Amino acid sequence: MTVASELPSLLAAIVGTRSVLARPSELVVYRSDGLPGYTKQPRLGVFPRTRDELVAVVRLLAERSIPFVPRGAGTGLSGGALADDVVLIGLNRLTRILSVDPVERLAVVEPGVVNVALTRAATPYGLHYAPDPSSQAACTIGGNVAENAGGPHCLKYGVTLNHVRAVTAILPNGEIVRLGNAEGEADGYDLLGAFVGSEGCFGIALDVTVRLSPNPQSVRTLLADFTSVGDAARATSEIIASGIVPAALEMMDGATIRAVEASIYAAGYPVDAEAILLIELDGLSAGLETDVARVEAMCKTAGARTVRIARDEAERARLWQGRKKAFGAMGRISPHLVVQDAVIPRTRLPDVLATIHEIAHRQRITVCNVFHAGDGNLHPNIGYDANDPDEQARVHAAMREIMAACVAAGGTITGEHGIGLDKLDYMDLIFSSESLAAMCRLREVFDPDRRANPGKVVPVHSCREWHGVRKAAWNA
Amino acid sequence: MARRTEGSVERLTFDAAAARTTAAAPLPAAAAPAAARPTSVADVREIVRDAIDRRTPLRIVGRGTWLGAGRPVRDARRIELDGLTGIVDYTPGDLTLTARAGTTLAEISAATAQHGQWLALTPWGGDAGSLGATAATASAGPMSGTLGAPRDIVLGLEAVTGVGDIIRGGGRVVKNVAGFDLTRLNIGAWGTLGVLTEVSVRLRGLPEQDASVALAVPNAESALADLLARLRTAPIAPLALEILSAALVRTLGLGTDTVIVARLAGNAEAVAAQRGALAQFGDVSDVPTEMWNRLRVIEPPDASTVRLSSPVARFAETWATASRLAAAGDGVAHGSLLRAVARVILPHADGDLPSAAVDALQATARDVRIFERLPASLWPALSPDVVSGALSRGVRDAFDPHRLLNPGILGDARA
Numbered sequence: 061m062t063v064a065s066e067l068p069s070l071l072a073a074i075v076g077t078r079s080v081l082a083r084p085s086e087l088v089v090y091r092s093d094g095l096p097g098y099t100k101q102p103r104l105g106v107f108p109r110t111r112d113e114l115v116a117v118v119r120l121l122a123e124r125s126i127p128f129v130p131r132g133a134g135t136g137l138s139g140g141a142l143a144d145d146v147v148l149i150g151l152n153r154l155t156r157i158l159s160v161d162p163v164e165r166l167a168v169v170e171p172g173v174v175n176v177a178l179t180r181a182a183t184p185y186g187l188h189y190a191p192d193p194s195s196q197a198a199c200t201i202g203g204n205v206a207e208n209a210g211g212p213h214c215l216k217y218g219v220t221l222n223h224v225r226a227v228t229a230i231l232p233n234g235e236i237v238r239l240g241n242a243e244g245e246a247d248g249y250d251l252l253g254a255f256v257g258s259e260g261c262f263g264i265a266l267d268v269t270v271r272l273s274p275n276p277q278s279v280r281t282l283l284a285d286f287t288s289v290g291d292a293a294r295a296t297s298e299i300i301a302s303g304i305v306p307a308a309l310e311m312m313d314g315a316t317i318r319a320v321e322a323s324i325y326a327a328g329y330p331v332d333a334e335a336i337l338l339i340e341l342d343g344l345s346a347g348l349e350t351d352v353a354r355v356e357a358m359c360k361t362a363g364a365r366t367v368r369i370a371r372d373e374a375e376r377a378r379l380w381q382g383r384k385k386a387f388g389a390m391g392r393i394s395p396h397l398v399v400q401d402a403v404i405p406r407t408r409l410p411d412v413l414a415t416i417h418e419i420a421h422r423q424r425i426t427v428c429n430v431f432h433a434g435d436g437n438l439h440p441n442i443g444y445d446a447n448d449p450d451e452q453a454r455v456h457a458a459m460r461e462i463m464a465a466c467v468a469a470g471g472t473i474t475g476e477h478g479i480g481l482d483k484l485d486y487m488d489l490i491f492s493s494e495s496l497a498a499m500c501r502l503r504e505v506f507d508p509d510r511r512a513n514p515g516k517v518v519p520v521h522s523c524r525e526w527h528g529v530r531k532a533a534w535n536a
Numbered sequence: 537m538a539r540r541t542e543g544s545v546e547r548l549t550f551d552a553a554a555a556r557t558t559a560a561a562p563l564p565a566a567a568a569p570a571a572a573r574p575t576s577v578a579d580v581r582e583i584v585r586d587a588i589d590r591r592t593p594l595r596i597v598g599r600g601t602w603l604g605a606g607r608p609v610r611d612a613r614r615i616e617l618d619g620l621t622g623i624v625d626y627t628p629g630d631l632t633l634t635a636r637a638g639t640t641l642a643e644i645s646a647a648t649a650q651h652g653q654w655l656a657l658t659p660w661g662g663d664a665g666s667l668g669a670t671a672a673t674a675s676a677g678p679m680s681g682t683l684g685a686p687r688d689i690v691l692g693l694e695a696v697t698g699v700g701d702i703i704r705g706g707g708r709v710v711k712n713v714a715g716f717d718l719t720r721l722n723i724g725a726w727g728t729l730g731v732l733t734e735v736s737v738r739l740r741g742l743p744e745q746d747a748s749v750a751l752a753v754p755n756a757e758s759a760l761a762d763l764l765a766r767l768r769t770a771p772i773a774p775l776a777l778e779i780l781s782a783a784l785v786r787t788l789g790l791g792t793d794t795v796i797v798a799r800l801a802g803n804a805e806a807v808a809a810q811r812g813a814l815a816q817f818g819d820v821s822d823v824p825t826e827m828w829n830r831l832r833v834i835e836p837p838d839a840s841t842v843r844l845s846s847p848v849a850r851f852a853e854t855w856a857t858a859s860r861l862a863a864a865g866d867g868v869a870h871g872s873l874l875r876a877v878a879r880v881i882l883p884h885a886d887g888d889l890p891s892a893a894v895d896a897l898q899a900t901a902r903d904v905r906i907f908e909r910l911p912a913s914l915w916p917a918l919s920p921d922v923v924s925g926a927l928s929r930g931v932r933d934a935f936d937p938h939r940l941l942n943p944g945i946l947g948d949a950r951a
Contacts, residue, residue: 244845244904248922253720303741346809505930
């Protein structure tokens with residue numbers, strides 16, 4: 061009997077037959093993640109419901125040298141959670157919040173806990189979990205840790221890395237390790253720092269201890285509208301340079317505004333604007349209005365037609381809903397969508413946005429920009445029809461040109477979405493072969509056999525001592 | 537509150553600065569080859585490759601201000617980075633800066649202040665040290681509870697690994713998840729995975745107002761615990777909230793009794809409101825902001841330094857432990873209330889810790905202890921090794937397989 065034929069029953073012995081999916085038709089929904097355009101068929105899907113089941117699954121796969129891909133909610137935007145003919149381990153049933161400690165301002169959660177569910181659990185204590193990816197209503201903390209996820213409010217409060225105190229992880233070989241220290245300072249190598257953002261290549265988090273943040277005393281949300289993207293970009297640069305740190309500073313261009321306003325997520329954005337800035341200031345009540353007035357003045361000086369301040373929580377929520385659902389709104393326009401995630405120095409926003417506009421014009425494609433302007437983290441979205449080979453080729457060429465322009469401006473290729481499959485080809489643009497080889501060596505410390513999320517993050521050819529992808533044991 | 541006199545401050549600052557320079561661990565001068573003084577990353581690579589060929593360990597030296605820290609490094613050639621200096625890239629509007637590793641924090645501070653900005657890494661030890669050493673040792677200071685420690689503030693770095701490769705992690709932009717995190721890996725590794733050659737950091741705008749106040753503190757542990765609990769939910773957002781032992785308060789010329797010093801920053805209204813909020817908890821008096829820089833260089837030349845940390849709820853107890861330890865060793869203590877970390881500085885007598893202090897140190901094991909400086913003889917008993925797990929050893933093997941970079945400083949010499 062081969063491994064291939066006996067694996068489903070071995071896994072079923074651990075998690076039960078209903079938690080193992082082996083038929084291709086059952087696995088269709090797991091063939092892609094949040095980024096349409098890539099489809100990979102998992103060989104098997106296994107969905108443990110408890111920590112013990114997860115541990116047993118990982119150890120079984122280790123014994124049999126079988127590669128696997130961990131997956132949270134599958135909302136990632138880099139193709140990172142796709143399992144190409146290997147075992148997919150779904151973590152979305154490990155949803156227990158193990159503890160919320162309002163004194164220490166810490167929570168311990170299983171990897172499948174949904175981001176917003178954690179904040180909901182912390183709300184009674186006046187606390188929240190700060191990293192807030194746009195997909196926060198669906199994405200999981202385990203996935204956030206794997207991707208070192210960001211979100212609009214990371215401008216002031218930092219990304220996932222800054223909010224994770226400790227992780228208990230199971231390594232691909234089945235060993236359980238504790239990284240970081242929630243009881244005090246951590247000494248020695250920052251293995252937790254290495255684990256956060258390792259895109260599922262270093263192991264699977266069994267539990268995550270995160271920091272909870274006190275809710276700010278006051279929040280003000282401003283909507284500034286501009287007749288040109290360049291003016292909005294200049295306002296952004298002015299605000300950042302002023303030293304005021306907004307909680308969030310988001311930009312949406314005209315194409316995005318109109319897509320949102322035509323959708324069920326309409327937020328009341330001015331449809332004749334060429335750009336809007338959504339700016340949030342928060343903190344102590346004392347002195348906040350002074351900063352609001354300064355930011356309002358900077359927007360007006362840069363050319364804002366109007367600056368509107370949300371009057372109440374309902375209006376604020378509506379303004380944010382339009383931003384957070386913008387990707388969804390664009391889905392109405394085109395059958396396919398690609399999105400990039402480059403980060404550029406913030407002073408370069410005006411000229412890089414102009415370059416993107418020029419590239420789009422020349423390649424005859426439509427780029428919608430909705431992004432974290434305060435961080436310089438761009439999200440150019442390109443809608444297209446994948447059944448039109450000519451359009452697809454132009455989109456592909458534009459993507460490369462945009463990425464090259466961002467790198468040339470001193471930027472990086474991904475700020476929060478991760479490399480996954482989607483940006484593997486761009487790694488050579490920013491890292492030398494020596495740096496890539498160092499990353500390979502680091503991966504091998506956690507996973508010498510490279511069985512966890514194989515083929516992701518670092519291009520195969522970069523690993524000097526790479527001996528070719530190990531064949532899955534069942535094909536041997 | 538009694539005020540310090542200008543004269544004593546000058547003397548104190550001067551002494552402390554001089555002390556740190558002379559605090560260097562004695563090196564085996566006769567046996568060691570001449571120190572290497574690279575001026576470029578290519579030089580560093582050459583030196584490391586030469587060390588690999590000859591199997592000669594390297595002692596990495598930034599500005600030489602804190603060489604007494606960490607476990608002793610034996611029989612090594614010094615690689616001194618004080619020639620690898622200068623700001624490589626600084627665009628004020630981006631609030632980011634890149635400098636070569638040997639650049640002093642003082643030089644960076646001077647450059648950024650011209651644009652109303654600062655590097656909020658204000659580590660214990662002052663600004664005479666280098667950016668590279670600050671990152672390598674993950675040295676934090678009083679502002680790290682709000683503005684971040686090196687792992688939060690460093691955006692990217694370049695290093696020469698123990699296999700002689702030049703690697704770069706991260707970048708110069710404020711958000712970056714490209715590739716596995718070589719940056720975090722090298723921060724706090726004390727140079728044992730690579731000689732840092734360049735570091736990029738996030739800057740902040742200098743606050744409009746920057747005022748510090750001292751709050752009187754009750755002596756009883758339970759009363760302190762109650763105060764700390766109430767402070768945690770007070771409408772304040774201080775940059776730093778540091779408790780100072782009475783002996784330290786006296787040394788700094790701020791008075792005679794234990795105080796909590798709050799650094800309040802922001803616009804005028806925000807600072808005034810926070811001052812008012814703090815006044816609800818007791819007597820509040822103004823303290824010169826300059827105090828923070830003096831606090832950073834308070835360590836005498838020959839001393840042991842230990843940090844004790846604990847869960848927030850237990851910090852009053854940890855502070856009591858720190859105070860007892862300081863008293864036993866005739867030293868001083870201070871602690872970050874925002875991070876729940878106490879730091880105790882114990883002066884040596886004739887190059888060693890008094891036995892009462894050693895006994896008191898043994899009694900601190902309930903807290904998480906991180907030792908910065910100790911007499912060489914105490915390391916094996918108190919903290920022999922922090923590269924003890926299989927993963928840590930694997931990381932060391934991957935980046936410095938020959939154990940040539942600062943061997944032993946983390947207690948990681950191959951058995």
